[in-house]
Amino acid sequence: MNTTPQQLVDTLSGLSLFADLSRPQLEQVAHKLSEESFPEGQRILRQGFSGTGFYVILEGEVAIRIDGKEVARLAKGDFFGEMSVLLGEPPVADVVALRQLHVLHLGGPDLEGFLREHPTVMFRMLRTVALRLRNASRWRS
Amino acid sequence: MAELDERPFPPGDYPVVVVGSGPGGLQTSYFLRGLGIEHALLSADEKPGGMFLHFPFFQRLLSWTKPYAQVDRHDRAYEWYDWNSLLADEPENRAIMAELMDGSSSFPSRPEMELNLASYAERTALRVRYGCRWEQTRREAERFVLSTSDGDYRCKVAVFAVGVAEPWKPDTPGFEHVAHYVQTREAASYAGKRLFIVGKQNSGFELATGLLPWAQRIVLASPRPAKLSVNTHSLLGVRARYVQPFEDEVLGGGVFILNASIVRVERFADGFRVHCLRSEGGGELVVDAEEVIAATGFTSPLRDLPDLGVNVFGQSRLPSMTNYWESSSLPGIFFAGTIGQGSAGMKKYGLPSNSGAVHGARYNARIMVGYVARTYFGHKLERPAVAPEQLIDFLLDEAALAPELWNQKSYLARAVSLDAREGMRDEGFVPLAHFVDEEGPPAVAITVETDDKGSIHPAVYVREEGRPAVETLLEPHPLHDFRTPANRARLVSLLKRPSDGRAE
Amino acid sequence: MPISEEEKSAALSRVPLFEGVSEESMTRLSAVTGEVEFGARQFIVTQGQVGSGLYIIVSGAARVVSGSHELARFGPGDFFGELAVIDQQPRVASVQAVENTVCLALASWDLLELLKHDPTLSQNLIRGLAARLRSTSEHHRH
Numbered sequence: 001m002n003t004t005p006q007q008l009v010d011t012l013s014g015l016s017l018f019a020d021l022s023r024p025q026l027e028q029v030a031h032k033l034s035e036e037s038f039p040e041g042q043r044i045l046r047q048g049f050s051g052t053g054f055y056v057i058l059e060g061e062v063a064i065r066i067d068g069k070e071v072a073r074l075a076k077g078d079f080f081g082e083m084s085v086l087l088g089e090p091p092v093a094d095v096v097a098l099r100q101l102h103v104l105h106l107g108g109p110d111l112e113g114f115l116r117e118h119p120t121v122m123f124r125m126l127r128t129v130a131l132r133l134r135n136a137s138r139w140r141s
Numbered sequence: 142m143a144e145l146d147e148r149p150f151p152p153g154d155y156p157v158v159v160v161g162s163g164p165g166g167l168q169t170s171y172f173l174r175g176l177g178i179e180h181a182l183l184s185a186d187e188k189p190g191g192m193f194l195h196f197p198f199f200q201r202l203l204s205w206t207k208p209y210a211q212v213d214r215h216d217r218a219y220e221w222y223d224w225n226s227l228l229a230d231e232p233e234n235r236a237i238m239a240e241l242m243d244g245s246s247s248f249p250s251r252p253e254m255e256l257n258l259a260s261y262a263e264r265t266a267l268r269v270r271y272g273c274r275w276e277q278t279r280r281e282a283e284r285f286v287l288s289t290s291d292g293d294y295r296c297k298v299a300v301f302a303v304g305v306a307e308p309w310k311p312d313t314p315g316f317e318h319v320a321h322y323v324q325t326r327e328a329a330s331y332a333g334k335r336l337f338i339v340g341k342q343n344s345g346f347e348l349a350t351g352l353l354p355w356a357q358r359i360v361l362a363s364p365r366p367a368k369l370s371v372n373t374h375s376l377l378g379v380r381a382r383y384v385q386p387f388e389d390e391v392l393g394g395g396v397f398i399l400n401a402s403i404v405r406v407e408r409f410a411d412g413f414r415v416h417c418l419r420s421e422g423g424g425e426l427v428v429d430a431e432e433v434i435a436a437t438g439f440t441s442p443l444r445d446l447p448d449l450g451v452n453v454f455g456q457s458r459l460p461s462m463t464n465y466w467e468s469s470s471l472p473g474i475f476f477a478g479t480i481g482q483g484s485a486g487m488k489k490y491g492l493p494s495n496s497g498a499v500h501g502a503r504y505n506a507r508i509m510v511g512y513v514a515r516t517y518f519g520h521k522l523e524r525p526a527v528a529p530e531q532l533i534d535f536l537l538d539e540a541a542l543a544p545e546l547w548n549q550k551s552y553l554a555r556a557v558s559l560d561a562r563e564g565m566r567d568e569g570f571v572p573l574a575h576f577v578d579e580e581g582p583p584a585v586a587i588t589v590e591t592d593d594k595g596s597i598h599p600a601v602y603v604r605e606e607g608r609p610a611v612e613t614l615l616e617p618h619p620l621h622d623f624r625t626p627a628n629r630a631r632l633v634s635l636l637k638r639p640s641d642g643r644a645e
Numbered sequence: 646m647p648i649s650e651e652e653k654s655a656a657l658s659r660v661p662l663f664e665g666v667s668e669e670s671m672t673r674l675s676a677v678t679g680e681v682e683f684g685a686r687q688f689i690v691t692q693g694q695v696g697s698g699l700y701i702i703v704s705g706a707a708r709v710v711s712g713s714h715e716l717a718r719f720g721p722g723d724f725f726g727e728l729a730v731i732d733q734q735p736r737v738a739s740v741q742a743v744e745n746t747v748c749l750a751l752a753s754w755d756l757l758e759l760l761k762h763d764p765t766l767s768q769n770l771i772r773g774l775a776a777r778l779r780s781t782s783e784h785h786r787h
Contacts, residue, residue: 005311005456024364024420027402031365034493035455036485039462039469043578049612051489051551051592083775086768092779094609100461100469102454107491109593116764123760126767129774130731136781 005030011058012104015077017128020120029121032114033104038097045081045095052084052091054111060101065094073098082125085111149268150181152292156518158183158299160275160287163191164258164499165302165478165506168227170267172510175230178518181294182267183287185274189262190255191478192306198325199351201248203343203380204498206238208247214239220544224500225249227261228507234264275303278449285473298517300509302478305457305497307442310435315406319413322348322436331355337415337428339403340436341367346383348436349396353385360428361386362399364420401426406433441480446471459483464575465512466505475513481505486552486574490593494552504545504553508570524566527557532565533632536587537624540599540615545570546589554586554602559636577602577610585636590614599623603635648703648749650675656701656749662727664773670766677755683707683742692739696729698752705746711738718743730756731770 009026012018018026033056038044044062045052056079064072064080071093074080084091085108106114115122159169162184170182186194202225210222215232225238238249238257249257262269270291277288278299287294308321322344328351336356338345341363349359361367368378369387389396401417404425412431419426440458447453452461452470460476461469462483468474476483482497484505495501514520527535539555540546546553556568560582568584576586583606590600598617602610613635615628653675657663663674680703683689689700689707701724709717709725716738719725725740730753760767 008456024402024418027364028420031363036488037452037454037459037461037469037483038485041578042464042574043609046577046609046612049487049489049577050614051487051590053488053491082771083779086772086775087779089779100452102461105485105488105491107488107593109490112768115768119761119764119767122764122767122771123757126760126771126774127732129771129778130728131734133774133778133781134728134732134734136778 008035008058015056017056017077017079017121017124019124021118025118029118030104032110033106036103036105038101038103040097040099040101042097042101043094044097044101044103045084045091045093047092047094048090050090051108052081053108054081054085054106055079055095056104058102058104060103061098062095062101063098065096066092079125079128081108082111083129084108148270148272150183150270150273152289152294154284154295155179155181156297157181157513158285158287158294158296159302159477160184160300161191161302161304161478162186162189162262162269162271163193163302163304163478164227165304165480165502166191166269166300167258167262167267168503168506169300169302169477169510170269171227171229171265172507173513174267176510176514176520178510178514181296182269183273183275183289183294184269184271185290187271188259189269190258191302192304193251193254193258195251195323196306197251197344197347198322199328200347200382201246201250202254203248204500205247206236206242206249208239208242208244218542218544220500221547224498224548225254225257227258227499228503229261229265231265234261237261237264276444278445280449298473298475298513300475300477300513301443301446301480302476303442303480305439305441305459305479305482307440309438309440309456311403311437313403313405315408315413316403316435318408319406319433319435322434325434328352328355331432333357334431335412335429336360337362337413337430337433338436339363339433340438341365341379341398342436342438343379343383344438345436346379346386348434349386350383353389353396356395356432358395358397358430359386360397360399360430362401362403362415362417362428364400364402366400367398399426446474454483464572466509467512473517475509477506477509478502481509484572484574486572487577489551489590492551492591494549496549496552500548501552504549504570508553508572511569522569524558524568527565527567529565532557532585532636533629534624535567536585536601536632537599537628540587540589540623541621543589546587550597551588551590551600554588556584556586559583559585573602576604577612579604580607580609582606586610597621599628601632601635648680648747652703653678653749656703656722657751659722660699660701660724660727661777662699662730662770662773666766666769670763670769673759673763673766674751674756677759678749678751681748681750683746683748685742685744687742689740689742689746689748690726690736692736694736696726696733696736696753698750699726699730699756700724700740701749703747703749706743707740707746708743709738709740729753 008030012026061075063070157180159182173180204224206225207222212218214236226236274290279286284295285299308323310316332355335358338361370378370380386396400420404416407414413433415428417426450471451468466476466481479497486494554573556571558566584604586602591597596617599615601613604610654671707719
């Protein structure tokens with residue numbers, strides 16, 4: 001995937017995590033996060049490892065595996081890694097690229113500051129985590 | 142009568158073709174030759190040095206070579222104090238940069254770096270076909286065919302060490318009239334001018350620092366605030382020696398640092414008018430300047446490789462690659478030198494590797510060549526036996542001293558396989574991301590890591606048969622001597638093998 | 646009888662979502678939490694309706710109904726909509742007052758407005774949810 005900064009900002013504007021951001025704010029986000037690419041089969045998050053970061057998928061698909069068993073899949077617009085970073089604990093699952101993966105990456109130590117600077121992103125993340133909890137435990141709400 | 146072309150490597154068939162005569166190409170060629178793999182080394186330039194033939198314009202390099210250090214220059218461990226010399230097996234060809242430094246600085250100037258690389262090529266007698274420009278690429282059966290200005294080269298494996306030095310400017314209206322960093326002229330020609338620099342990374346600040354004595358006024362602009370390495374406590378961000386423009390701004394001396402994006406640039410006979418939009422809702426700002434320079438970055442000149450099937454990503458158009466720096470979409474195409482930063486590795490705590498710099502890329506080249514030799518040319522890895530009673534010391538010594546691990550923290554590791562039948566064998570240096578994900582025989586790998594608090598400590602990865610590796614972080618030490626009783630004990634318990642009774 | 650701010654704070658802090666929230670944030674939360682009264686047989690929320698808030702029962706009683714089945718009974722101290730206040734998913738069941746019932750109600754848009762200005766509270770909430778999600782997924786592993 002060949003991206004100019006403008007194309008990257010266009011892609012970001014279509015992701016729900018960043019849906020509330022203006023164009024200049026999207027440009028800031030694009031600058032703060034770094035683009036990375038992983039081949040098929042590459043682990044991006046590793047169960048039990050330290051130093052995890054936060055990732056947003058720009059293109060491609062990943063499988064979430066716990067002890068080798070797939071429990072979910074994520075695709076363009078989804079994010080992962082935030083739980084480990086926010087809780088300060090290693091991941092409990094592997095995240096593996098199912099095909100060539102193109103992501104934006106933010107180092108763990110920078111996530112808190114980033115969310116503080118973009119409270120709407122934090123709220124969208126909060127909603128997604130709430131939804132995941134709802135699906136995982138079938139809450140009575 | 143036609144002149145005889147005495148240049149080496151005429152067009153034809155070669156097992157490997159390497160393109161580029163900067164640090165990446167030279168280092169790769171050296172190791173290929175060392176393994177007896179016939180190859181052609183081609184370069185469009187007239188002499189060795191790559192990007193260091195031209196950049197940086199001002200100032201010295203950002204990588205150190207300390208002529209006086211705690212270890213002897215010809216020791217392997219000296220490589221931690223010398224980030225600019227290429228690697229060699231012969232002691233007399235090591236640490237060449239250190240010989241060229243006169244002691245007035247631990248950072249070489251560009252001419253010194255250029256001389257370093259030229260000396261290396263000469264002393265190791267590397268042969269290069271200069272003045273041969275790679276132009277097109279295609280596939281024919283099991284071969285790649287590289288069309289050059291001298292003719293076609295066929296090869297099984299191609300290594301591209303072409304750098305990331307192709308100027309890139311955004312297509313903001315008016316930028317077609319704006320000079321790029323690479324077009325910067327002699328400093329004196331900017332005397333008395335108002336200068337507008339787009340970009341606040343090292344190249345932008347390098348220009349600002351170099352032109353500070355000459356320009357009447359300097360405005361630096363980019364959307365986000367500059368990150369300073371003294372604040373990030375790492376090599377990320379603008380390096381300490383470029384702090385002068387910041388100080389100048391604080392003192393009100395004529396430097397202005399803006400967080401703004403450029404909306405458009407108008408050109409007039411006597412200068413430019415730059416229309417900016419300030420970040421964080423500051424509104425519009427119009428700045429006039431006689432000179433505008435776009436320090437907006439570079440891309441990798443990969444020519445038609447993307448059309449051939451090499452996936453690229455990001456603003457620099459880096460190729461997507463495996464942990465062994467092979468194109469992840471077109472096997473047989475490898476990358477060396479600064480392009481190797483496309484293999485990000487673990488990037489723990491968000492810290493990148495040094496694959497984009499000489500002191501990381503030189504080790505990558507050695508490992509990559511070994512991988513090519515085994516995977517494409519049937520070579521077997523030499524795997525010396527490790528005596529069980531020496532394993533712990535071996536691992537901790539490597540963590541304390543190995544420049545491969547210190548220069549590429551969390552990225553390269555020293556591995557020892559622990560197969561019960563074969564005995565313990567030294568597997569050499571491996572990309573860490575590959576080791577921890579590979580399904581293989583029982584093995585252990587050690588590396589040096591750092592974290593967000595600046596602690597430097599060894600990390601051990603133990604792999605059992607058929608299972609991915611498990612991470613264990615060891616204790617740091619104030620003088621980085623990791624051979625502590627606590628670390629020893631930890632390793633003993635990690636490597637205890639009740640199944641074959643080989644407990645330490 | 647109007648409910649005091651202290652009683653509101655106390656009721657809110659018993660909701661797991663708000664565990665560990667600072668006093669300052671709790672005061673702000675209380676300020677935007679209102680009281681609503683429902684007569685007997687009135688529906689507090691309806692199944693399928695977009696969830697818009699968190700309800701905590703202060704006095705009275707209510708029944709949880711899905712279709713025609715009664716699933717549970719709520720009394721003082723019980724709450725629902727803890728996740729709906731964040732993700733606004735449709736209600737999975739109706740909640741109907743059985744007698745005169747007074748509830749505290751926190752609307753999701755009021756919470757969102759608060760979160761925009763209180764990043765610490767946001768972070769607390771995400772961390773709390775993440776921790777619960779983690780313990781749920783670990784539970785499922787065994």
